[in-house]
Structures are given as C-alpha cells and as structure tokens.
Amino acid sequence: MKWLTSVSIKQIAFAFVVGLLFMVVLIGGFAIYQTRGVTRDLERHRLDAARSELDVAVKRLLGRIERQALNLAGWDETRQQLVLPEYYNYWRNQRVYESGMLTRLDEQVALYTVSGAPLASSPATHGMPAVLPKQEIPRHGYGWLVNEAGTIMLYHLFPIYGDDQRQSLLGHGLIRLDFMPALLHQESLSIVDKVSLGLDLRPGEILPASKLFSHLTFNAQPDPDQLMFQKILSRTLLALFVLLVTTALLGLAAYSRLLVRPLRQLSQDIDAMQQGRFNTNPSRSQSMRIIELENIRRSLYDYQLQLRELHGSLENQNREFHSQARQDALTGCHNRRAYEEDWERFRHDMKTVPQGVAFLLFDCDRFKTINDTYGHAKGDRVLTIISDALVMALRANDRLYRLGGDEFATFLSSTTPAQAKQIAQRCQSLIDAAGFGELGIREPVSLSIGIAFCPPDQIDHIDDLPKQADIAMYTAKQPGRNRIAIYGEDTERASQTLVASRETSALFQALATPGMIEMHYQPIHGLPGRQVDYYEALARIRYNGELIMPGAFLPVVSSRRLETEFDLAVLHQVDTDLSSGQIPSGHGISINLSAQSISHPETVSRLLELSRHNARHPLMLEITETSLITQMAEVRTYLDLLRTINYRIAMDDFGTGYSPLRYLVDLPVDVVKLDISLVNKLAQDDRASQVVADFARMMSDAGYVLVAEGVETEAVLQKVESLGIAHVQGYLLGRPVPLSALSASSQDRQLEALARAV
Amino acid sequence: MRAYLICLLLTALPAWAQAAIVELEMRPGISASAEYLAGQRNKPAVLLLHGFLQTREFATVATLAHGLHDAGYSVLSPTLSLGVPLRKQSLACEAVHRHSLDDDVAEISRWVGWLKSRGHRSIVLVGHSFGSLQLLAYLGAHPDKAVRALIGASLIEAQVDSLSRPALVTELESQASNNQRTLVTHTLSYCRKYTSPPGDLLTYVRWDQSRTLAALKASPVSVQLIMGDKDDMLGRDWIKALKHVQIPMVIVTGANHFMDGEHEFDLMEHTLNYLERIQKAAPR
Structure with a gap:
C-alpha cells in the first residue's frame, strides 16, 4: 500500500485521465447499450409496421385483383367474348390491357365456360389451367397461390354473369399474375425489406389467398431515420470520445507542462538543495505559468539564495572551524591534529610516489625555564616568534606543526639529508636572529632539531621517521652538540645518541621495574x-x-x-x-x-x-x-x-x-x-x-x-x-x-x- | 317555357318510378335492354335511340326521355346490344365490334314491335346523332306502319375519311366478299381505331351524306331534324346540304352536337312541339 501514500502528481494526472477515459468509455458503453435497446424496440416496432404495411399491401393487391375481377366480370366486352368468342385472343391479349382492365403485362386473364373449360380459341401457352378446379366459386371470386417452379403465381377466379341479378352465369374468368413482383411493385412498400420478402410455399403447393399472410416471410428495412440517428449518435459518441481523448491528452500535456514539469523541477531543485547542489543562477530558471507555482518558485529560489548565502557562510565558517581545528591557536601554525591527518596522508602519498622524505623535530631548549622565569605571556610570545621564524625558514609548501609545548615538527618531501639539514640550519639562524631581547629575555633562546631521513628506496620505513627524529632531537640536545642531529649520521657517530635511546629505554624499564x-x-x-x-x-x-x-x-x-x-x-x-x-x-x-x-x-x-x-x-x-x-x-x-x-x-x-x-x-x-x-x-x-x-x-x-x-x-x-x-x-x-x-x-x-x- | 319544363320535371319525379327495363333476346345469347316509361295512352309512343356506341344512359338521351315521359309520352329507350349481351356501357372504339347496321335496324324493328305489342299504335322515332341515322336506315328498310314520324337530333352520317371512303368501301367489300373475318381497324365517326370485321364495318361506311340525304328524301314518314349551329362534329356544309334538300329542320342557335346545358331544353321544346303537331295531325 506504499503506492497509496506516495504517488507522483504525474501518476495522479495519468490516473485522472485514465479515469476520465474510463468514465467516457463507460458512459459511451451505457449510451450504446441504451441505444441498442431503443434500436431493438424501434426494430420491433418497425417490424410490426412492416407487417402492417405488408398486410395492407397484400390486402390492397388482393383487393385490386378482386376489383379487376369485378370490372372484368361486369365489362360488356367480357360478356361479349363468352357469347361471341371469335375474337377472344384479341380481347385477351390486347383489349384487356388497352382498356385498362389489366394494368400489367405480367397479369393475364382467361375466360372459361360455365363448365370450367377454356374458351375454344384459347391457346394453352399462357400457363392458365386447362380446367378449372371443381369447386363452388363465391360471387366475389376465389384466389389462391401456387409455387410454379419457384415462381409464386396468384390466381383469382371469378364468375361472370349475363344479368345484373347474377342469375345467368355466362362463364368464369381467371386472373393470373406473378405474385411477388405485383406485391413489390406497389409503391406503398417502404418499410418492408423487399429483398427479404418471400412466401413459404413448396413447389406445387396450393395456398388459399386467405391464408397468404401467414406464409409470408419478410424483414423490415432499416429505418433511415433510425440509421441516421444511430449514425449521428455513433459519430457524436466517436466525436465526443475523440474530443475527450484529445482534450484529455491536451489537458495531460498542459497539466504536465503547467503543473507536473514545474513541480518536478521544483522537486528536483528541492532534492538538489537537500543534496547541497544549488542552482548557480536561479533567476535564469524558466518562469512558471501558474501564478501560485511561480510564487512558490520565486519563494523557493529566494529561499535557495538565502540558503546558498547561509550555506556559503556555513562553508566559510566550516572552513574557518576546520582551519581553526587544525591550527594552533597560539602560534597560528598547524596543530597536532593537523599533523596527524597530514602525516597520515603524507605517508600514503609518499608510499604511492616514493621520494626523499625528511622529518624535522624542533624543541626549544630550556623553554620551561624561560616560561617559568618570564611568565606564560612571554613564553607564549617566545613560541610565536619561534613559529614565525620556522615558517619563514621552511619552504613555501612545507607545513609547520606544533606538537605540544615547545615541540614543533615538519616533514619535507623531495628532499635530501643535506637539504633538510640546510633547512634546519636556516631555522636555527632565524631563531638566533629573532628578537627575543625585545621581550626582555636575556638568556639565549635556542632550538634543538632532530632530523630523520628516508630515501626513496626505503620509503616503507617512513613510519619510523617520527621516532628517529625524536632520537635525533635528543641527540641534538646532548651537551656539546651543535643542536642539529640527523638520525643515522649523528646518532651513529655519537654514542650519546645510543645512550639517549638507551636511557629512554632504561627510564621506561625503571619506572616499570622497582x-x-x-x-x-x-x-x-x-x-x-x-x-x-x-x-x-x-x-x-x-x-x-x-x-x-x-x-x-x-x-x-x-x-x-x-x-x-x-x-x-x-x-x-x-x-x-x-x-x-x-x-x-x-x-x-x-x-x-x-x-x-x-x-x-x-x-x-x-x-x-x-x-x-x-x-x-x-x-x-x-x-x-x-x-x-x-x-x-x-x-x-x-x-x-x-x-x-x-x-x-x-x-x-x-x-x-x-x-x-x-x-x-x-x-x-x-x-x-x-x-x-x-x-x-x-x-x-x-x-x-x-x-x-x-x-x-x-x-x-x-x-x-x-x-x-x-x-x-x-x-x-x-x-x-x-x-x-x-x-x-x-x-x-x-x-x-x-x-x-x-x-x-x-x-x-x-x-x-x-x-x-x- | 323553360320554367314550365323545370317545374314539370320536379313534379314528375314520382313518374320515373314507373320506369321498367325491358329485355329482348336479339340474337342467340345476345339480349338487349330498354327502359320503358309508360305515358298517356292517347299520345304517341316515342322510341328514343342513343348515339353511336352510346347507351340510353347518355345524358342527352336520358334527359330527353324523361322529359318526354314527363310530358305524358310513353318512351322506350333501348340500348342497342352492338353484339354485347345486355350491354350497359358505351362500347369502346377499340372493342371488337361484332355488329352491323343491319343488326341495329333489326333491333330497332324488334323494339318497334315491342311497342306495338304494348298497344302503341302511334310511334314516333326520336334519335340522337348516329341513332337518327340508324332510325333512318330502319325507315328505309321495312318500317312498321305504326311509325308516324322521325325526329332526328344532330343527325350525322357515318363519317369516315371522306377522301378514302370509296376505296375503303371497295376494300371492305372485297374483304367481305371473301368472308374474311380478320378484324380491321379504321376511322368511323369519332372513333379513330374502330375495330370490326370488314363486313360489319361496311354496313356503316356506306352511309355517307348522299345516302343519308337520299334516305331522308325517301323517308316514308315525316322527318323533323333539330340541329345545332355550333355542332362541330358535323361534316362541313352538312346543315347546308340538309337545307338544300329542304328537310324540315330546326336550327338551335348556339347548340353543339350534344345539345347539352341550356340547349337540352331547346331540344326538349322543339321535340315536344313537333310531337304535338304530329298528335294534332293524327287521325283520331
């Protein structure tokens, strides 16, 4: 659950956009679902309308056929053919059409005698039945449909009377037409899908016209308004979706540009500040378009400036503290702490790059006496003068360390014993020339210097230099010495050096051994x-x-x-x-x-x-x-x-x-x-x-x-x-x-x- | 006079209820019907015949029939069968015309006989348009003695293309003599495509203006023509020819061939006037 408590603003924006898109998809899906429901209802209604339309069309067609039959039955020329059938073919093939009794050439009519036989001159090429079915024919006629080799033919048989009282039956008329084209020809079929219209009738099967409708199969044409509505709705949804997606992306981009990026920049700046990396020139940072963010940025950069100033001040103080921590408060030279750090680094550096190294240990002769005689202030002043003189005598890059009391030390790189001794002599010369008399000190203030040298080929023995310099220094302090002793040269020539070393050992042993x-x-x-x-x-x-x-x-x-x-x-x-x-x-x-x-x-x-x-x-x-x-x-x-x-x-x-x-x-x-x-x-x-x-x-x-x-x-x-x-x-x-x-x-x-x- | 006739029509409506439809079998299988309006027995009966291919329901004829009946005349308005059993509709020009003028004359004769069988001893023939010609043909054939006069309204000959009539007659005669039964189509009267067997057509085509004038002159009964001076269906100079042969004739000013509208009353008035004259002149 850590992610719940720590999310980026970009993740929030992304989640918002995803949520928005999800809502859009959800709403769009709901709209589509509702639309489909409405569409199904409309389709059902449209199918009902198609059924009604088809019912009307079928009735209209059958009604038209019945009317045609009645017209034919009541037509003088029809009766004439039954009496004088000599020109029956002319009447059947021409007169019924030009007179308007039959309106379509695919509709045929044939006349039959009372006994059901066709008129004598009637050829058998029109597909009309040779004999009428033996059944009673209602006055308004009788219709049926037959599947003739895949073609649904509609027949309508009607009686023809010679008098208005319908007492004198002259014969029968039979109208034959292709049912489907006649039905489809009606302009009223605007809802029924004409292509889907069919009649469930097996070949040769006879279907009474009264049962026609139950055998019709059909579909409704898609409602153009509904299609248009769906099209408009789909386009609207698509446009809405595209618009929302575009808006979301643009919003995300704007959000990223206006909020995320500035906030990230601010976060990076804060992180950089936490890590101590400061923008060198905060004022050059790009300004933010959001006023609040811009205020935060300005405040942050102002704070950063103040912090940088504070940091600079702290760094200066740290440097000063560091320097003070490594500096001897009295003399201004480096203290023992600096000595230990520098010596450790110096040893490491020298072992890495071997070269001649000298360690010089200085000790003021009879400093205790001076201090005791002339007081601490004078003693401190003496130490200061000694420190200044030694710093002056050393090379530019050499450091002087006060190890404690009147003891000073330095270590020289890239040097030789002669050079080290020369530096030591220069130190003594400057000490001798120092104006201790101005302090009221009449006794000569002298310096004993012990030098230990390590040639490059023996750099591994560099760790022994302080001890060797100590020995050399005590050698230098021996009466009769010239106060400068080099370990290895002077200590070997002077047995006192050995003694000094021996006395030191003896002293420690004596202290430990009653x-x-x-x-x-x-x-x-x-x-x-x-x-x-x-x-x-x-x-x-x-x-x-x-x-x-x-x-x-x-x-x-x-x-x-x-x-x-x-x-x-x-x-x-x-x-x-x-x-x-x-x-x-x-x-x-x-x-x-x-x-x-x-x-x-x-x-x-x-x-x-x-x-x-x-x-x-x-x-x-x-x-x-x-x-x-x-x-x-x-x-x-x-x-x-x-x-x-x-x-x-x-x-x-x-x-x-x-x-x-x-x-x-x-x-x-x-x-x-x-x-x-x-x-x-x-x-x-x-x-x-x-x-x-x-x-x-x-x-x-x-x-x-x-x-x-x-x-x-x-x-x-x-x-x-x-x-x-x-x-x-x-x-x-x-x-x-x-x-x-x-x-x-x-x-x-x-x-x-x-x-x-x- | 017109106001009187209108009042007469309105008050005589119940008399229409006395109308009867009479059917006669003119040929085997072909019957014809007529409307008989019984009138006063002391007045001549009127046999009123419709025009070319029309029926008794034609407005000019129907109005005249009822007007005469209202005036007390018995009126028989047959509808010629024209080869159609109980024909009730005007026959189309393009229909198969299985009738001849001889058939028409025979049917007229049957109706005259029917009137006589009903006790009418004085019969006046009244025809409209081609019906007048058919009645004239009847008079030229074997008129019954009961027939007293002919009133011909808008009498017209059997019109064909006047320039081609001789050739047509010759052609039809040739076809008829060969017993050719193939239907032919020619112009006859107002029909441009009159379809008929050649022999039947020939009986009509022969009745041109000359034969009609001759028939008028040879009529065994008195003839009264009522013509409209705005009758544009008539042949050119037909009225002039009628006047030239001094056929009694009334010219109704402004009337067309059908004498419809206000001229119906003119037709009625002149018909009644003539009928009254005949009635007065008739021996008691």
Whole structure:
C-alpha cells in the first residue's frame, strides 16, 4: 500500500485521465447499450409496421385483383367474348390491357365456360389451367397461390354473369399474375425489406389467398431515420470520445507542462538543495505559468539564495572551524591534529610516489625555564616568534606543526639529508636572529632539531621517521652538540645518541621495574659543625650494570611528562632505603619532587605513607621546576598538609629561573637552597658577592633556613659560614654515594667524630 | 317555357318510378335492354335511340326521355346490344365490334314491335346523332306502319375519311366478299381505331351524306331534324346540304352536337312541339 501514500502528481494526472477515459468509455458503453435497446424496440416496432404495411399491401393487391375481377366480370366486352368468342385472343391479349382492365403485362386473364373449360380459341401457352378446379366459386371470386417452379403465381377466379341479378352465369374468368413482383411493385412498400420478402410455399403447393399472410416471410428495412440517428449518435459518441481523448491528452500535456514539469523541477531543485547542489543562477530558471507555482518558485529560489548565502557562510565558517581545528591557536601554525591527518596522508602519498622524505623535530631548549622565569605571556610570545621564524625558514609548501609545548615538527618531501639539514640550519639562524631581547629575555633562546631521513628506496620505513627524529632531537640536545642531529649520521657517530635511546629505554624499564632506580645520597652538612644533618636523595638508574645519571634521563622524564611517575618511583625507592635501616638514624632525607607531582594525589598519599619515617629520619621535600606550578592554591594546600606531618619544604635551585621570588613568598617554604650559581658568586669579591651575601642574611633574618649548594672550595665554604648560612652541600664536603656506601661512610664519620671527640 | 319544363320535371319525379327495363333476346345469347316509361295512352309512343356506341344512359338521351315521359309520352329507350349481351356501357372504339347496321335496324324493328305489342299504335322515332341515322336506315328498310314520324337530333352520317371512303368501301367489300373475318381497324365517326370485321364495318361506311340525304328524301314518314349551329362534329356544309334538300329542320342557335346545358331544353321544346303537331295531325 506504499503506492497509496506516495504517488507522483504525474501518476495522479495519468490516473485522472485514465479515469476520465474510463468514465467516457463507460458512459459511451451505457449510451450504446441504451441505444441498442431503443434500436431493438424501434426494430420491433418497425417490424410490426412492416407487417402492417405488408398486410395492407397484400390486402390492397388482393383487393385490386378482386376489383379487376369485378370490372372484368361486369365489362360488356367480357360478356361479349363468352357469347361471341371469335375474337377472344384479341380481347385477351390486347383489349384487356388497352382498356385498362389489366394494368400489367405480367397479369393475364382467361375466360372459361360455365363448365370450367377454356374458351375454344384459347391457346394453352399462357400457363392458365386447362380446367378449372371443381369447386363452388363465391360471387366475389376465389384466389389462391401456387409455387410454379419457384415462381409464386396468384390466381383469382371469378364468375361472370349475363344479368345484373347474377342469375345467368355466362362463364368464369381467371386472373393470373406473378405474385411477388405485383406485391413489390406497389409503391406503398417502404418499410418492408423487399429483398427479404418471400412466401413459404413448396413447389406445387396450393395456398388459399386467405391464408397468404401467414406464409409470408419478410424483414423490415432499416429505418433511415433510425440509421441516421444511430449514425449521428455513433459519430457524436466517436466525436465526443475523440474530443475527450484529445482534450484529455491536451489537458495531460498542459497539466504536465503547467503543473507536473514545474513541480518536478521544483522537486528536483528541492532534492538538489537537500543534496547541497544549488542552482548557480536561479533567476535564469524558466518562469512558471501558474501564478501560485511561480510564487512558490520565486519563494523557493529566494529561499535557495538565502540558503546558498547561509550555506556559503556555513562553508566559510566550516572552513574557518576546520582551519581553526587544525591550527594552533597560539602560534597560528598547524596543530597536532593537523599533523596527524597530514602525516597520515603524507605517508600514503609518499608510499604511492616514493621520494626523499625528511622529518624535522624542533624543541626549544630550556623553554620551561624561560616560561617559568618570564611568565606564560612571554613564553607564549617566545613560541610565536619561534613559529614565525620556522615558517619563514621552511619552504613555501612545507607545513609547520606544533606538537605540544615547545615541540614543533615538519616533514619535507623531495628532499635530501643535506637539504633538510640546510633547512634546519636556516631555522636555527632565524631563531638566533629573532628578537627575543625585545621581550626582555636575556638568556639565549635556542632550538634543538632532530632530523630523520628516508630515501626513496626505503620509503616503507617512513613510519619510523617520527621516532628517529625524536632520537635525533635528543641527540641534538646532548651537551656539546651543535643542536642539529640527523638520525643515522649523528646518532651513529655519537654514542650519546645510543645512550639517549638507551636511557629512554632504561627510564621506561625503571619506572616499570622497582629497584632499577638506585638512590645515591649526598650529605648536607650543618654549619658551623659540619655535621651531616640531611642526605639529599639523588636518583640513578642501574641499567645493564651501568649507572645512568640524572642529566641523561631527566630530559626524557621532562619531555615525556613522566615527572609524577618518576617521583613516585623515587619515593618508593627512598621508602625502601629508609626501611632497610641502612641510613643512619637521625639523619634527615631530602627528596627532590617536581611541582607537578606535589599536586598529584597519589604523590601526596605516598608522602603520607613515607612520613612514618619522620621519627628516625626527618624528611624534607625539595621542590623544583616551580615554574610549572599552575595551581598555586592547590599546591600550597598540599604543602601545608605535608608540613603538618613534619615535612620540611625546601625550595631548590633558588637563584635560577626555576625558582622565582614570588613562589618563595606564596609557598610555605622552610628551607631555601641557594643555587650553585649564587653560591659561586660568594667567592668573588665584587658587588654580586655582596648582593648574594646581603640576600642570604636577609633570608636568614626572615626565618628561612638556607642551604648553600655546590660548595666545592674551602673559600666558598668559609664565606658561607661567615654569612651564617645554616647548611652547606657540595663536593667539598661529600659526594653522592650509594646506600651501601652511605652506612660505611656514616660509620667512618662517626669514628672520625669520635676520634675528634677523643 | 323553360320554367314550365323545370317545374314539370320536379313534379314528375314520382313518374320515373314507373320506369321498367325491358329485355329482348336479339340474337342467340345476345339480349338487349330498354327502359320503358309508360305515358298517356292517347299520345304517341316515342322510341328514343342513343348515339353511336352510346347507351340510353347518355345524358342527352336520358334527359330527353324523361322529359318526354314527363310530358305524358310513353318512351322506350333501348340500348342497342352492338353484339354485347345486355350491354350497359358505351362500347369502346377499340372493342371488337361484332355488329352491323343491319343488326341495329333489326333491333330497332324488334323494339318497334315491342311497342306495338304494348298497344302503341302511334310511334314516333326520336334519335340522337348516329341513332337518327340508324332510325333512318330502319325507315328505309321495312318500317312498321305504326311509325308516324322521325325526329332526328344532330343527325350525322357515318363519317369516315371522306377522301378514302370509296376505296375503303371497295376494300371492305372485297374483304367481305371473301368472308374474311380478320378484324380491321379504321376511322368511323369519332372513333379513330374502330375495330370490326370488314363486313360489319361496311354496313356503316356506306352511309355517307348522299345516302343519308337520299334516305331522308325517301323517308316514308315525316322527318323533323333539330340541329345545332355550333355542332362541330358535323361534316362541313352538312346543315347546308340538309337545307338544300329542304328537310324540315330546326336550327338551335348556339347548340353543339350534344345539345347539352341550356340547349337540352331547346331540344326538349322543339321535340315536344313537333310531337304535338304530329298528335294534332293524327287521325283520331
């Protein structure tokens, strides 16, 4: 039944026309049926009329014959022949005709004597009976019909009297005529079909004239008026049918032209609009003759115009959104999403058309420090300048992607390692020339670039390029490198590259494997007694029997954002060391934690758990990289919590960009560890030394406990002592040692102190 | 006079009821009929004969018969059989004429005899047209003594083509002498195709104007002719010839051959006048 609910207007029109034609045929058929009924009635009436007409004609004919017989019987010349028959033949053959007694030559008359014998002179060639039948003849005569060899002959026998009283019978007369021609000759037969007229009479059979009518067979002629009426009716019906068919077809054509086609056009336009295909020039569409449709068309096209404008606007917005979705909001270059899409397509294209491909990975050196030191606005500006410089340095068709933070990437097609390196150098040159000084950044901003290259014949390895570029980039970041490294060239020549790769692996393995992180402890001495108050726990990774130092794996930790995981691993290992009892009781442990970890609930939970050692080992937390603290209030809350359970909070590396003075003010800090760069100033005899000394005294006066880091000379130590700094740390007094060495060292120092006491 | 006759006709209607049809067998199988109107016994009987091939029903004759009867005359109006049993119709020219003038004269004689048998001792013959000729032929043959006079209205001879009559007579005589029975057709009187056996036709053809005039002159009884001066059926100069031989004759001005219309009364008047004269002149 779906068709009932969904039909086209053309189907409706077609159904209407078919229905109309069906109705016409039905009405025409009904009219024909009625006409046939009327025709049958008319034919029946006409047959009755023909019967009446034939009856009248037969009676008229018989009456005429009777009159002729009476005339002949009463004719003087007839009687004369019966008396004087000498000229009987003349009378029979000529006189009866010229006198008008018989009007037709096919009618004959013969005279018979009273005894029924023909007149003597009568020849036997006229077909008249030689002897009259022996029967009584009525006065008005007697008629009969005989089928003579297929010809119906009518005989009328009549008596001839010699007196008016009909007492003296002179003889008999017999009229003979061909019945059918005589009957048909009558002009009165206008209804009877003369051709069909016949008499049912066997050859030789004699039929009395009185029974003639019952033996007649006949049909009625078609009524010309009826035929005309039927003809007119048929023509009218045919004309009506043709007219209606023509009208229907013309109507269908007009309907199709005026309604169906415009509606279909409108439907197609609407479908096209639904499919997003717009008529480029709606105004050129042919106007419709139906006003309502024309209004709909105009409205539709107006709507289409508005929709097209809206669509155009949406497309622009979509393009803008798409562009924005693929664009880094800060730098304006492509973002990571664009990178992933483009890289996927790039890889596919390169595999289709192999060519030399280079992948360049950029990373800003010490960006975190810059950001932390100069604030996010400056840091963002630095990234913008870097992005602009890189875009400028790249080729016209190359795209720059910001993968996150200060990490950028690009991939070059149709290139060689030399060309890629040349582009990288151009990038570095533009970065070096950039005006970071205008931002108030005095530190040099540099870029480390890792390059991975895939020759056309090894294009299948294109998927390895990002990882290789990453390795190359870390190679480039290694101290002493020129900050540009090509994977495969520089990484093979420099074992550091291998190390970097090895350290990365070691780091991930260490994070997953407890015990791989090995804590070394560097003593922090109290002044002026120089006794060990704390040990700073410093992490190392034991990997394949070798010890990997923090300078090798911490960048990996930082770049991979593994600070929390790493800190948790360190806390776990410190907890293990503290639980081992190898750390002399009474010696505090200072643990380095990144700012990100402090705000991590799991870290806090671990610290709470670790705090059980506080009784034997006062615990201190050294917060580094405070520039990454974004949720100052939350960090402060956690630090306050930790202080309530006797953790001491130390700000590490104070004096560098990582530890601005603002954090010192905002955070609940107990201890300030002066960075080696400041401590070393104390050895100089200049204003800087004075500033540091004044700063140290000011901090001490403010209640902060100071720790001088990096004390490596006696002079610096004396200066530190002179400034009243409470603690000192450095190679001069003690290097970091493993836990196993810590207990021995502690015993040595106990013996040494005992000896001094002794 | 005319008014008198009209009144007479109207008052005499019941007398017509006295009419009787008389039939006589003239020849074996051939009878003839006549209407007899009985009149006053003291007046002569009138034998009134119709014209050529006509019957007693012919208007001129019928009117005259009843007029005479109304005037008190017994009138016998026969219809000559002309060879037809009880002929009632005028005989067509083209019919087979199986009669001769002799047959006609014989029938006239029979009717005269019938009148005599009815007690009429004074008979006046009145004929119209060819009937006058037939009565004249009767008078020339063997007239009965009871016949007192002849009144001939529109007397006419047996007209044929005047130029060919001798030849025709010769031809007919030749045919008749050879007993030829083949029908011949010739012009006779007003008939253009008169068909008859030659012998019978010959009896009529012989009666030309001369023979008619001679018969008039030789008539054994007095003759009175009543002729119309507008009778265009008569031969040229026929009336003049009649006058030349001094036949008593009344010329009715304006009357045609049939003396119909108002001239019927003229015919009646002149006939009655003559009959009265005869009656007065007759011995008692």
